[in-house]
Amino acid sequence: xxTYTVGAEVLFDGRRYVITxxxxxxxxxxxxxxxxxxxxxxxxxxxxxxxxxxxxxxPRHDTGSA
Numbered sequence: 001x002x003t004y005t006v007g008a009e010v011l012f013d014g015r016r017y018v019i020t021x022x023x024x025x026x027x028x029x030x031x032x033x034x035x036x037x038x039x040x041x042x043x044x045x046x047x048x049x050x051x052x053x054x055x056x057x058x059p060r061h062d063t064g065s066a
Contacts, residue, residue, distance in 0.1 A: 004030065004047065011051040012043065022047075 004010065008019050010032070017032035020042075028047040033040060 004050065009053055011053055012045050012049060016053065017043065 021031040032043045
């Protein structure tokens, strides 16, 4: 089962992409879109090869005490 949704930002091969479509059956694949200086880049990937962007999912303690 796919745990991502369309519009989610993910990392693939160390680059940030947005999921533009997903296949919710074997083999679980997603279409990814990224912007580059040369224009859009579209890639296909397996869900197992994606990483969540940790700065979105892990709490940060960056407010400091006053």
